[in-house]
Amino acid sequence: MSKQLFPQESVYDYLVPEEADEVKKPPRYVSKFRPAVVLENKLSKDSKRTMGPAKIGAPAPDKYLKKHSKEPKLPEKTECTKNICGACTCTERKPPVPARTDNPLVRIHTERDFEKATVAVPMKPTPTSVDVSTGHKQLLENSGLVPKYIFKKDFGQIPEYLQQRRKEEQRAQEECERLMEEQREQVAxxxxxxxxxxxxxxxxxxxxxxxxxxxxxxxxxxxxxxxxxxxxxxxxxxxxxxxxxxxxxxxxxxxxxxx
CATH class of the missing domain: 1.10.287 (Helix Hairpins)
Structure with missing residues (x-):
């Protein structure tokens, strides 16, 4: 009777830990354009990036560093260069200095050139205007001192727009006077x-x-x-x-x- 109401118990039932439910996280988001971006970054920025010095060819064994090889060198002496004493080693000599009595070589003038010289009009200097005491000058034509506008064909004539405006004002004045005269006649x-x-x-x-x-x-x-x-x-x-x-x-x- 007691076996049916109270089942058998064991101490191991309380020592065995229960398995916890494992929480699964969703997979991390990865963009589908990531491979293209990585490839573009490598092509544009990592193309010239190296570890250490650039790889260059090894020098030849006979081209080793020699003494005084990095010092500046003077130009090589030629035949025409002078030595320290002032003597010239050049074989060809320069022409001698002309004498005081020698006439210089000039262009031969012809009769035609003489006629041109006698008939030619001398060049006149460009007229300028000095406007300050320090010597600043400008062309006289641009200074406003030359009366060039008075020689225009329409100089001194009233422009067309002013004539039109004057006609309109005169017409308005006549209309106003006519209305005033009518009013005066009405109240006369x-x-x-x-x-x-x-x-x-x-x-x-x-x-x-x-x-x-x-x-x-x-x-x-x-x-x-x-x-x-x-x-x-x-x-x-x-x-x-x-x-x-x-x-x-x-x-x-x-x-x-x-x-």
Whole structure:
């Protein structure tokens, strides 16, 4: 009964270590262009790279380093070179020095050359201009002192663009004057004749009589607002008509605007 409930145990079951799960890493990334880059680097940079001195051929046995071989050498003496004492070893001698009485050899002049020399015009120096005390000079033509522009065909003439601009300004000025003249004619004043002035005075007096008649017909007792307003309007109209009448009678010369 006890064997079925409690199975047999062993101490070795606890001493044997359990195997740990091995974690596998993914493979490292390698570019597919790596071989081409390595080859290009070797061809461009490692072509002349060496370990130690460059490989050169060994010298011949008879060309060993001799004494004073690296010292500078003087040029070899020739036959014409002079020795220390001043004597010349050259076999050929130079021509002797000419005497004082000998005439130098010159070019033979002909009659034609003489005629050219007599007829030729002497050369004139180039005209220059000195502008500073230190002697700095320049060509006179470039200095601005030579009046060369006055000999041009169009010197002193007004350019075409200025003539065009002047015509446009003149045309604009004429148009402006024409508009101003029209405005002055529109608002111009005309003299009022004596006959017309008398007629206006008579009309104003008739108007004053009519308004005054209406004013006299107002009731004596005015207690409403409408009647008071009417009376005030009539009084103002009478005063305006009286001022106009006095104005036309006082001034003999009157100007009025054109209709």
């Amino acid at each position: 004043l005309q003299h009022l004749s004596d006959k017309k002035r008398q007629e206006l005075v008579e009309e104003l007096k008739k108007k004053w009589d009519e308004v005054h008649g209406v004013y006299q017909k107002l009731p004596f007792i005015i207690d409403t607002l409408t009647m008071k307003t009417r009376k005030t309007e009539l009084e103002e109209e009478l005063s305006e008509l009286q001022k106009d009448i006095q104005h036309f009678e006082r001034f003999k010369i009157i100007y009025t605007a054109k209709d």
